Amino acid sequence: MVHGTHNALEDSRNQNIKIFINGEFYKRAEAKISVFDSGYLVGDGVWEALRLHQGTLVFLQDHLDRLWQSAATVGMALGFSQQELTQNIYKTLHENNMSNGVHVRVMVTRGIKKTPSQDPRLTISGPNVVIIPEYKTAAPESKAKGITLFTSTIRRGSPDYLDPRLNCHSKLHEVQALIQAIEAGADEALMLDVNGFVSTCNATNFFIVKNGEVWTSTGQYCMNGITRAKVIHLCRANNIICKEKNFSLFDVYGADEAFVTGSFGGITPVSKIDGRQIGDGKFGTLSKKLDTLYNSLIAHEVENTSRS
Known part of the structure; x- marks a missing residue:
């Protein structure tokens, strides 16, 4: 499966x-x-x-x-x-x-x-x-088990030739990255930017947790994710330090937690990257907290829309 x-x-x-x-x-x-x-x-x-x-x-x-x-x-x-x-x-x-x-x-x-x-x-x-x-409905197994990632050699594009923020039908480079990950035995691909810093996954945006802080890429080379933006907003609204910054695989392999975001799956934990277990390999405490906050945000959106 x-x-x-x-x-x-x-x-x-x-x-x-x-x-x-x-x-x-x-x-x-x-x-x-x-x-x-x-x-x-x-x-x-x-x-x-x-x-x-x-x-x-x-x-x-x-x-x-x-x-x-x-x-x-x-x-x-x-x-x-x-x-x-x-x-x-x-x-x-x-x-x-x-x-x-x-x-x-x-x-x-x-x-x-x-x-x-x-x-x-x-x-x-x-x-x-x-x-x-x-x-x-997202399969519960994804949140319970987490997903595994493999770092692809396919880089996220530079804004001067195919801006990663563009939600277009041209997705072949992402398919190539995913194929590499699948052939390596992982579920999905982690992609670096043109400078070698961590950017996104092939179809979702990527976050890590280090020492109680949430890190994600600068946004210069990542998808213009709506769920990503909501998570960043939730962090700042709930006094959780969230940094949009350059970081490398050096930081990723030593992370306490990792997760990805997307409109379909919301927040999904990452258990392994390139064969290395991240944290305890489970849905981390801070990741779970953000998942709860995100689901509450959706409930609030539904309630506000029904009133209008």
Whole structure:
């Protein structure tokens, strides 16, 4: 069985979901898009992944802002408003009678090309919008057991050629890093930045705990993680020292605790890195505290949204 931060419990309801494609709904087996789509041809697209908790799309505005920033960065004219996209997401959830425990993937590509090419001027349609909602609950094993990491030789990109903060469809370097980790017997990959400092994992952001302090990268070479930002905020709001700084594997191997963050899994402990046990190899005390605070933040978001 695959083990990692995106492990989800099997749910038979997902076989009957309806998927939104450009204003229409399609059964899972019939949801298709043209082979001339820009995302398929050259990875020219942007995306977001959201969680639905008790009828609320958690941290929705943060996700919308990041999507619009990504589209602006790649020069993609969306042609619709944040309100219109939000309405379509909720329409998709309503079509599937979904209200809780749902993971929503929103993908927007530049559109259909007249011929296979990188050139955006050869796009002959507006953006393609796909919304995939699935019942997904993170497997408890991930938190109970923790995950193992392997440090990949694939580096996080420099902002001057592919800014790591860009949530785009071009993920091949991350796939390469993950393949290295899997072949080394680990669950996921730890990635360094162009200067050799610790940056992120292939699909999540990385933190360590040393002497009661929480450390994460400077943010210059890591993903623009919404959960990462929430954890940093929670630390500062609860008098937990949190440092965004350069640190190396020297610091990581001697850490007391380590964990990763992501919209799907929240906070997931790391038990081993490059074969070395981190701390006692379990979900650390401070990591658990942050996990509790993060879940409380989600509950607060749900409560505030339901009131408005």
